[in-house]
């Protein structure tokens with residue numbers, strides 16, 4: 202129902218930004234720098250959302266750091282590369298170009314006007330760098346270490362991933378800690394120097410503070426306020442348990458992240474069930490609901506940034522068992538099997554691609570044979586050699602990990618078909634000894650080779666042979682969903698008739714994913730999120746102010 | 759060597775404190791994050807608790823071996839992680855100031871070893887003293903509750 206109502210604003214600004222992740226903060230900074238008065242409303246009691254919690258890597262073609270290092274890149278190459286991977290799944294081809302043309306400008310802008318800095322991480326390139334137009338390095342950018350000491354009371358409020366050490370991606374921040382430089386970790390911890398997503402958000406939030414942009418934590422946006430011309434002129438938020446109306450003379454930018462923690466929305470839209478989201482739990486699709494209420498058209502709704510998730514049940518984050526990115530797959534001495542004990546996918550493929558195999562339907566048995574949990578099966582050789590999830594080499598396996606002296610006993614323990622597992626391992630081992638995998642082609646993909654430190658197939662294949670054997674469940678997870686309101690090249694939200702909804706913008710995971718089902722390399726989500734946050738901020742900041750005082754307002758009920 | 763010592767003074771006799779402390783079941787639930795414990799023998803017990811280090815919570819299983827049982831003023835113990843690579847020790851000490859006044863001291867010293875040690879020890883540096891303080895205070899408060907001052 203729509204009712205006419207006069208509302209007194211508790212606060213007025215030109216631009217109201219909902220959320221404080223990468224998309225939101227880029228929008229806020231750019232809107233401010235166009236001369237707009239900006240206010241940021243954040244649902245959580247911390248700043249930074251999934252972005253602060255993440256690797257913080259944006260994927261940006263033709264960026265300044267590539268130029269500095271003499272790495273050639275061109276629009277033609279980027280288009281060739283992206284078109285091959287996007288495969289026609291993009292909601293709007295024009296926006297792929299907009300991304301390519303503006304991503305590097307966004308990075309330049311932040312470089313010139315804030316302390317946000319990146320470095321090209323050694324050994325990290327496009328996930329399919331061997332495809333035409335791909336690059337073995339340059340487009341994925343690693344935030345440089347950032348000291349939070351200038352953030353005052355906000356220093357502790359920048360969200361952090363509980364298990365990432367303060368190392369950059371290149372230094373091993375998201376990899377095997379056995380490689381880590383512990384004296385550097387200790388020094389950074391003492392001096393509150395942070396890296397990865399926390400450094401990116403830290404540096405952006407420093408710029409927010411330098412500009413005196415107000416940020417209200419624990420103030421979730423609840424619904425949009427529209428006038429009788431169906432223009433968005435503000436937000437009803439909640440603060441201290443009460444309604445809190447914030448007027449927006451120029452516009453509202455929804456950057457509230459995905460809907461992965463909203464079971465109902467997940468069931469409604471995703472083509473695949475997601476049971477284990479890796480993001481903080483506040484991403485419940487609030488922005489999507491607000492945009493739908495305002496009449497937004499939607500796109501890319503069945504897509505997500507898929508991830509095969511693992512859990513160490515002894516580690517909790519914000520009162521839930523922590524959903525971890527994990528490790529141990531796609532390396533020697535491990536395979537992944539379904540309940541039949543059968544392999545079903547190239548285990549070392551990208552995290553975005555692997556979960557697509559979970560939802561293969563078998564019309565004969567009318568089942569999804571690879572429905573998670575599926576199992577990472579590995580042997581003592583891997584256990585001795587490297588960190589698997591949180592199990593350090595050389596230490597006894599904890600009691601929450603299933604282990605057994607034979608594969609048969611292990612299969613029985615975890616409810617997997619024992620004959621299936623035995624014959625799968627026998628076949629896998631017979632080829633693994635020759636570093637071959639005729640069934641799923643392990644050892645042939647660029648991505649796994651990169652993750653294995655470019656050792657060739659020996660980094661990715663090896664028999665599962667030394668007892669005891671171990672099993673870890675793998676769940677259907679996501680880094681965040683990737684569908685939302687349809688946007689145009691300025692980040693403005695489009696309605697069901699193809700027109701813009703005046704005063705409404707969306708960016709990041711709260712908007713449609715501009716690259717469709719494609720994840721070109723590390724940073725495939727934050728790159729477009731910040732780029733469209735940048736464009737939305739510029740447009741909203743330059744929009745003429747509207748008179749929002751004392752108008753008759755239409756509030757959706 | 760992450761460690762912490764905390765002392766409190768109580769208006770109670772050393773014997774009333776010892777009576778309470780010498781029975782593990784009395785104070786086990788006062789351990790911060792306590793989940794369960796099992797007494798295996800006179801000197802050995804296993805414990806599960808959830809440690810809150812702010813950015814995350816970690817369920818920890820550990821074994822405690824009593825190394826000295828000196829009535830009425832000293833208990834010392836060793837501890838080691840059952841699932842994680844850490845070890846340490848601690849003590850509980852009571853010193854009579856007068857017949858009705860006692861100083862009670864709790865101490866914990868825990869060090870993580872192995873590959874993850876260098877990363878965990880900086881976290882333990884603040885966690886261990888905080889736990890020693892909280893446990894000692896919890897016991898003191900419980901004792902005050904059990905023995906209200908009657909005038």
Ligand SMILES: Cc1cc2nc3c(=O)[nH]c(=O)nc-3n(C[C@H](O)[C@H](O)[C@H](O)COP(=O)(O)OP(=O)(O)OC[C@H]3O[C@@H](n4cnc5c(N)ncnc54)[C@H](O)[C@@H]3O)c2cc1C
Pocket residue numbers: 219220221222223224225242243244245248249250251252253254255256257258259260362420421422423456457458459479480483484485487488506526680681708709710711723724725726727728730
């Ligand atoms: C462990 C991990 C590592 C990752 N590493 C990378 C990486 O290196 N590179 C990459 O590209 N991607 C990575 N990702 C994915 C990436 O972090 C996210 O896709 C991206 O950060 C989303 O950015 P965003 O700005 O759209 O949303 P978010 O960063 O999730 O921010 C959304 C914010 O909105 C707030 N919010 C929600 N509802 C409301 C409301 N009603 N009102 C106000 N505020 C609200 C949330 O609390 C949150 O702070 C990773 C993800 C994880 C979990």
